[in-house]
Amino acid sequence: MKKLLFILMLALGAGAAQAQVKFETKSTDAVREMAIKTGKLVFIDLYASWCPPCRMMEREVFSRKDVGDFMAQRFVAAKYDVDKPTGKELMKRYGSGAIPLYLVFDTQGELLGRIQGAAAPEEFMQNLQTILDRRKTEQ
Numbered sequence: 837m838k839k840l841l842f843i844l845m846l847a848l849g850a851g852a853a854q855a856q857v858k859f860e861t862k863s864t865d866a867v868r869e870m871a872i873k874t875g876k877l878v879f880i881d882l883y884a885s886w887c888p889p890c891r892m893m894e895r896e897v898f899s900r901k902d903v904g905d906f907m908a909q910r911f912v913a914a915k916y917d918v919d920k921p922t923g924k925e926l927m928k929r930y931g932s933g934a935i936p937l938y939l940v941f942d943t944q945g946e947l948l949g950r951i952q953g954a955a956a957p958e959e960f961m962q963n964l965q966t967i968l969d970r971r972k973t974e975q
Contacts, residue, residue, distance in 0.1 A: 857898040857907045860914040864922065871912040871943050878941040879911035879964075882927055884918050889954035890936045897957045906961050910968065911940070940967050 859881065860867050871878045881898075883890035897903055907913055916923035918935055930947060931937050938951040949967030951960070 856900070856904045857913055858904070859898075860912060862914065864914070864926075867912055867914045868941075868943060868945065874912060876910055876912050877948065877968075878939075878943070879907065879913040880926065880939040880941070881913065881915035882918050882923055882931060882935055882937040882939070883915060884923075884935055887935050893936055893954050893960075897955070897960050900957050903957050903961060906964070910964075940964070942971075 860870065862870075864880075867878055867880075870876075881893075883893075916926055918924055918927045918931075926939070927933075927935070927937065930939055930950065932952070934952060936952075936954060940948045940950070942948055948971050951963045951967075955963065
């Protein structure tokens, strides 16, 4: 019985892992190429392992199926640690010093919008939708 429960828990855990936002860790150029091939925008999460709001977003927002589905339909998502070279460079170029910072780019590398700080899942998706809607009206 214990073995069956353990296997069931593993299966449920695997299903939950698939429901979350899938973040790439490749170079920004590789992420941009993926976005071009899939016809999606680029979403970048600038975070740090020591940042409590960043960990909260990972645990309470990016782990949700509805957020994962929303993101997968529209973005190639990547995350970069601001304590490492790529994250440092992006933070220097696009940030104001506070994390988490979320950036949305088109496939030409133009910044379409930014979201500063942690938010509840619904608010986070609404903020992204606002960036997407603003892009539609500009086209």
